[in-house]
Amino acid sequence: MAGVVLENLSWKKLIILGVFLLLLLLTFFLIGGLIAPAPSNVIYITGTKCIANRTHLDHDKWFIPRGHNEMCDQIWSFDDERVEKEIITASQIVFSFWIPHPKEGGQLKMYRWFQTLLGVLTLDIKYDPKNPVTDKAKLQLDARIGYRGADDDPKDWKLLAQSLEERQLDCAMDEAIEGYHYKCDILQLFELGSVHYDYYLVNIRLPTFDNSDVNAGIGVLEDLHLVVIHQNGGFTKVWLSMKTVLFPMILALLIWYWRRITQLERPPSLLEKTLFVLGIALSLLNLPMEWLTCWLYLPFMLLVGDIRQGIFYAVLLSFWLIFAGEHLMDQVERNKLVMYWKHLSAVGFGCLCLFIFEICERGIQLTDPFFSVWVTDVGANLALTFIVLAGVAACSYFLFLCYMIFKVFRNISAKKSALPQMSKARKKYYMGLIYRFRFLMALTLVCAALTVIFFIISQVSEGQWKWGDDGIHLEYTSAFFTGVYGMWNVYVFGLLCLYAPSHKVITVTEDTDQSQEETVQLTHIPSEASALASDSQPMETSALHPSEGSILQGFMSKQAAD
Amino acid sequence: MALGTRWRETLLILVSLHVFVATALDMWWNLGIAGRGRSLYFLGAQSMCTQLKGLSVGQIKLCHMFHDHMPSVGRGAQMGIVECQFQFRFRRWNCSTVDGDRSVFGPIIEIASREAAFTHAVSAAGVVHAISRSCREGELSRCGCSNDPRPGNLDRDWIWGGCGDNIAWGYKFAKSFVDVREKDKNHPRHSPELGRMLMNLHNNEGGRKAVYHYSNVACKCHGVSGSCSLKTCWQQLPAFREVGDRLKDRYDGAFEVKFNKRGTKLVRKHKRYNKPTKEDLIYIHESPDYCKTNPETGSLGTVGRECNRNTHGMDGCNLMCCGRGYNTFKKKIVMRCHCKFHWCCFVKCKTCEKIVDVHTCK
Numbered sequence: 001m002a003g004v005v006l007e008n009l010s011w012k013k014l015i016i017l018g019v020f021l022l023l024l025l026l027t028f029f030l031i032g033g034l035i036a037p038a039p040s041n042v043i044y045i046t047g048t049k050c051i052a053n054r055t056h057l058d059h060d061k062w063f064i065p066r067g068h069n070e071m072c073d074q075i076w077s078f079d080d081e082r083v084e085k086e087i088i089t090a091s092q093i094v095f096s097f098w099i100p101h102p103k104e105g106g107q108l109k110m111y112r113w114f115q116t117l118l119g120v121l122t123l124d125i126k127y128d129p130k131n132p133v134t135d136k137a138k139l140q141l142d143a144r145i146g147y148r149g150a151d152d153d154p155k156d157w158k159l160l161a162q163s164l165e166e167r168q169l170d171c172a173m174d175e176a177i178e179g180y181h182y183k184c185d186i187l188q189l190f191e192l193g194s195v196h197y198d199y200y201l202v203n204i205r206l207p208t209f210d211n212s213d214v215n216a217g218i219g220v221l222e223d224l225h226l227v228v229i230h231q232n233g234g235f236t237k238v239w240l241s242m243k244t245v246l247f248p249m250i251l252a253l254l255i256w257y258w259r260r261i262t263q264l265e266r267p268p269s270l271l272e273k274t275l276f277v278l279g280i281a282l283s284l285l286n287l288p289m290e291w292l293t294c295w296l297y298l299p300f301m302l303l304v305g306d307i308r309q310g311i312f313y314a315v316l317l318s319f320w321l322i323f324a325g326e327h328l329m330d331q332v333e334r335n336k337l338v339m340y341w342k343h344l345s346a347v348g349f350g351c352l353c354l355f356i357f358e359i360c361e362r363g364i365q366l367t368d369p370f371f372s373v374w375v376t377d378v379g380a381n382l383a384l385t386f387i388v389l390a391g392v393a394a395c396s397y398f399l400f401l402c403y404m405i406f407k408v409f410r411n412i413s414a415k416k417s418a419l420p421q422m423s424k425a426r427k428k429y430y431m432g433l434i435y436r437f438r439f440l441m442a443l444t445l446v447c448a449a450l451t452v453i454f455f456i457i458s459q460v461s462e463g464q465w466k467w468g469d470d471g472i473h474l475e476y477t478s479a480f481f482t483g484v485y486g487m488w489n490v491y492v493f494g495l496l497c498l499y500a501p502s503h504k505v506i507t508v509t510e511d512t513d514q515s516q517e518e519t520v521q522l523t524h525i526p527s528e529a530s531a532l533a534s535d536s537q538p539m540e541t542s543a544l545h546p547s548e549g550s551i552l553q554g555f556m557s558k559q560a561a562d
Numbered sequence: 563m564a565l566g567t568r569w570r571e572t573l574l575i576l577v578s579l580h581v582f583v584a585t586a587l588d589m590w591w592n593l594g595i596a597g598r599g600r601s602l603y604f605l606g607a608q609s610m611c612t613q614l615k616g617l618s619v620g621q622i623k624l625c626h627m628f629h630d631h632m633p634s635v636g637r638g639a640q641m642g643i644v645e646c647q648f649q650f651r652f653r654r655w656n657c658s659t660v661d662g663d664r665s666v667f668g669p670i671i672e673i674a675s676r677e678a679a680f681t682h683a684v685s686a687a688g689v690v691h692a693i694s695r696s697c698r699e700g701e702l703s704r705c706g707c708s709n710d711p712r713p714g715n716l717d718r719d720w721i722w723g724g725c726g727d728n729i730a731w732g733y734k735f736a737k738s739f740v741d742v743r744e745k746d747k748n749h750p751r752h753s754p755e756l757g758r759m760l761m762n763l764h765n766n767e768g769g770r771k772a773v774y775h776y777s778n779v780a781c782k783c784h785g786v787s788g789s790c791s792l793k794t795c796w797q798q799l800p801a802f803r804e805v806g807d808r809l810k811d812r813y814d815g816a817f818e819v820k821f822n823k824r825g826t827k828l829v830r831k832h833k834r835y836n837k838p839t840k841e842d843l844i845y846i847h848e849s850p851d852y853c854k855t856n857p858e859t860g861s862l863g864t865v866g867r868e869c870n871r872n873t874h875g876m877d878g879c880n881l882m883c884c885g886r887g888y889n890t891f892k893k894k895i896v897m898r899c900h901c902k903f904h905w906c907c908f909v910k911c912k913t914c915e916k917i918v919d920v921h922t923c924k
Contacts, residue, residue: 040784042796044698044728078906090904101699118784122798131903179803186780208904221905229784229794306786358787455791477792 006439006498007432017497021490028242028486033479036238040231047095047204047224050074054092062146062157063096063203066107070155072096078222090208090215097226099200107199109150112294113233114195116302119202121187124223125171127180134217137169142205143370145190147197157201161190163370169218182219186227190369193302193362194293195230202226235478240288242482246489247286253496254279260500270335271326274319275499281315282492284308303362307355314351316488317397318344320444324404327437329411329430343400350393357386408437436499447491454480590743591666591685592616593632594639616666620742630702631693631735638692638736642685645806649684649813652877654852654864654884657681669860674758674846680813682762683769683843686740687805690773694732694799729797733774740766752825757846760828761819764844771841772808776800809843816843853884864923871921883923893920 006014048065050072052058063072072094075082082088099117100108110117125133142164146157171182189202204224208215258276261268268276285308293301321343326335337344357373360383364371373379415430422430457476592615610632611617611625625632643666646657655677660668671678696702744763749756778798785791817838819828828844830837838844850856855863869879869888879888895918898911 039792040794042794044796046695046699083907087908090907093906102701116784118782120782122780124801126801130901177803177807179801181801181804183778186782206905210902210910215905218905220903227780227782227796229782309786354787361788481792 003432003502004436004499005502006436008502009498017494021494025483025487025490028490029479029483031238031242032482033475036475036478036482037232037234038475039235039478039481040229043100043228043230045097045099045101045226045228047097047226048072048074049076049078050094050096051088052092052094052205054087054089057091062144062155062201063094064155064157064201065096065098066102067154090206093205095204095206095224097202097204099202099226099228109198110195110200110230111233112195113236114230115236115290115293116231117190117192117195117200118229119189119191120227120229121167121189121204122225122227123169123171123182123184123187123221124225125182125184125219126222127173127176127178127182128220129176129178131220132176132217133169133171133182133219137171137217137219138215139167139169139187139218140207140214141165141167141189142207143189144203145192145369146201146203148199148201150198160192160200161369163368165189165370165375167375171219181222188372188375189226191302191362191365191372192369193299193366194297196293196297196299235481236290238478238482239485240290242486243286243288243290246486247283247288250279250283250286250489250493250496253493254283257496257500260503264501269326270337271322271499272501274315274322275495278315278319278492279496281312282489285312286489299366303358303366306358306362310351310354310358312488314347317347321347321397321401321404323437323440324401324408327408327433328404329408329415329433343397343404346393346397346400350390350397353386353390353393357383357390405441412437439498440495443491443494447487450487451484454483589665590616590618590621590635590740591639591643591681593636594641594643594666594685594688618743618746620746621739624739624742628702628735631696631739634692634696634702635689635739637696638688638690639685640688641692641802642681642688645688645802646681646684648803649680649806649810652870652875652882654867654876654882655849655861656867658862668862670850670862671860673850673859674754674761675849676813676816676843676845677849679761679765679816679843679845680809682765683772683809683812684806686736686766686769687773687809688802689736689740690729690732690770691799691802691805692732693735694729694773697728697731729774729777729799733770736770737767740770752821756825757821757828761844761846764828764838764840768812768841768843769809772805772812773800775841776804776808812841812843816845818848819844819846853886867923869921869923871919879921879923886924888921888923890919890921892917 009017048063050063050065051074052061052063064070065072065074074096075088100110102108123139144162145160147160148154148157167187169187170185172184173180173182206215206218206221254276257279261272261276287308289304290301292298318340322340325340325343360373360379361371364373373383412434415434419427419430457480611622611629614622614625614632617625643657643659650657655670657667657677659666665671667681671681693702741763744759744766747755749759777800779795780798781793781795783790783793785793817835818831819838820831821827822829828846850859850861852861853864855861855865864882864884865886867882869882870877871879871888871890874880876882895916897914897916898909899914901909901911903909
């Protein structure tokens with residue numbers, strides 16, 4: 001890559017740009033920390049115990065926990081005397097959950113801003129020595145989800161999904177004492193990629209049969225709680241506004257960048273193309289297509305969002321590789337994607353693994369919200385395999401990257417010692433390369449470090465429960481999300497600005513043409529080559545780069561001929 | 563309109579009770595026996611506050627402000643009473659309630675004993691438990707979301723974000739509601755009233771801490787592809803039996819305290835023990851003799867209580883009957899046996915008959 005804006009920018013302008021980007025970054029953090037609420041919220045609903053008809057069990061009926069006429073026949077607890085009197089059996093019990101619950105005397109409504117709905121079950125299983133939880137007990141759930149608009153008839157619930165699911169119970173107890181609750185792992189129930197309707201109704205039965213093991217050995221169930229996690233509407237609003245502002249900004253910059261490249265006389269280099277692709281991937285991520293969910297029913301938005309994020313990270317990782325490769329300064333002609341196939345295949349393979357996993361989990365959830373690969377043993381093993389493979393790919397990627405960066409630094413130190421002897425043009429060329437590389441390294445490291453730090457802070461602050469929040473209340477998790485998202489935007493923004501080809505190309509020697517490079521080296525400064533050879537001998541003799549070696553050989557033969 | 567008539571009936575009963583009884587020790591625990599089960603909903607009406615028995619002046623004020631919290635307070639008080647009776651079922655003092663007594667447990671509670679300490683703690687714990695649960699269920703108007711420092715009800719609480727914590731609210735409300743009763747009056751230094759007040763405050767706090775310090779946090783990861791880049795946590799209330807057991811342990815290790823020299827604070831009586839923490843229970847006087855009926859202390863005695871001949875524990879006949887001996891008679895019990903259990907509800911069993919010896923104290 002020839003001269004870029006970064007090299008030709010005065011310190012003053014660079015500082016102004018840096019301060020501007022830093023302020024932008026700070027704004028993103030503060031937006032998340034002060035304006036946005038926590039990214040997600042929990043609705044905790046304890047199941048209402050409705051009673052179905054004993055003979056035909058009302059399998060197609062909706063059991064509604066509240067309402068004047070439509071309220072189901074219910075009992076407060078299983079100790080109710082009605083249970084014995086009316087011989088109510090376990091198969092008759094329907095746990096009913098109306099999402100969301102009432103508040104301040106009125107029924108709340110779900111908002112389309114909530115984006116996603118994730119339902120998990122927690123169980124209150126009482127220890128009873130006569131009826132304990134057996135090893136590897138399985139819970140069979142006959143679950144249905146219905147929906148209804150606020151203005152619809154109160155009885156008019158429509159079916160969204162229905163399934164007979166099995167979940168592995170994982171319950172433990174420190175000390176078996178009668179009356180205590182088991183500590184049971186939460187069970188995933190469903191995941192919806194879109195919150196399009198006002199109300200949701202979940203009906204769950206735990207069927208039992210006299211002559212089968214279904215739902216035997218699950219202990220004494222006292223209560224079933226449905227914990228519904230949704231994205232906060234306020235957070236979605238802030239998030240979408242951010243995207244809406246960032247999208248045109250990055251897009252405009254991208255257009256400016258591409259025009260710069262097309263104005264060049266030479267075809268664009270690989271690095272320039274990669275940077276452009278990175279910009280496109282970011283714009284794709286920024287594209288605020290979630291606005292559509294305000295009007296349309298788009299359950300695939302969750303999947304699309306994940307894929308967009310995956311694409312961005314894949315391109316970012318590839319960009320780092322190619323950037324390091326293009327700054328190796330070992331005179332090997334790369335500039336072609338094929339040269340990086342080994343390194344990039346690690347990225348590609350890892351992404352493919354995650355993509356397959358994603359399609360299996362969230363793709364299938366589009367048709368069956370109750371599905372999860374984790375609930376069956378085969379599925380869990382398969383999913384784990386893909387994740388481990390992706391992990392291996394990530395590890396090999398980082399090894400590749402670290403090795404390349406190490407090589408770049410070794411070459412830099414070699415080149416640096418040779419710098420004083422170089423011609424002005426060559427010196428400028430190498431110094432530019434070194435400067436560019438160091439600048440990006442520093443920027444990337446800062447961004448990566450900040451990501452990790454904020455991730456840790458948000459995780460720690462999530463785990464702690466603060467009592468009585470006085471003073472300024474910072475929402476760490478939101479700040480983490482908006483901040484990190486903003487940071488990578490700022491990062492790409494900075495790269496597009498600073499690594500765009502500069503107009504101020506004057507010097508002749510900044511041509512990347514290799515043969516010309518060699519002639520420059522051979523004709524102008526014979527002393528430099530020998531200095532280079534002697535300086536870098538101890539560490540470079542073994543790993544002498546073929547091109548450099550050939551230069552030396554050429555130089556020797558030329559001298560001999562002379 | 564079945565609910566309406568029931569409502570009116572209970573109201574009548576309550577009002578008549580209010581006129582009828584007047585003892586020195588009014589306790590809000592009455593809410594726990596006033597209405598059992600679902601009829602507690604009548605407590606939700608604002609006008610009820612002045613007619614409820616057992617509330618102090620400060621509590622009536624709070625009742626007006628948070629009248630929708632009252633069913634939960636009642637449920638909490640009830641949970642406390644039930645748990646107390648479970649924990650002490652094999653003891654000489656078995657936490658029995660005295661009908662028509664406004665302090666619920668009878669005059670015995672007026673003695674600043676370990677037992678009084680336990681009843682205060684367990685009922686305060688019940689309120690935290692019940693309020694937190696109702697708060698989580700969205701039954702209360704002012705908890706969690708609405709308690710937000712952000713400008714009032716802005717866009718429906720910023721579309722539900724920034725919701726507070728349910729157990730924190732339960733703790734906060736229980737603290738003001740339960741403790742306000744003790745703070746109604748000022749007492750002179752060294753006075754037994756001050757001692758009792760300080761003791762109650764300490765034990766109430768111990769009860770509340772027994773709930774909220776031991777709540778479990780459960781989390782679910784739901785970031786990109788279900789990764790933990792986004793994790794949401796919520797709190798799960800412990801089973802109330804666990805709370806009761808914890809308080810029973812504290813009861814067994816309760817600290818005896820006395821006034822400090824200035825007569826303003828309570829300090830441990832025996833210096834060789836550690837200082838009581840906020841979670842510990844404290845008492846001022848030794849427990850009275852629960853063996854014999856004593857109208858002065860209010861002890862009901864253990865005459866007629868069932869005991870177990872084969873153990874040497876507190877429920878053993880020797881200790882329970884205080885050495886008075888016991889009567890034994892045979893009793894035929896119809897039992898359910900060979901049951902096929904399901905996870906709930908009606909159980910198919912056979913009936914077996916068994917003749918057992920029953921021992922009751924003389």
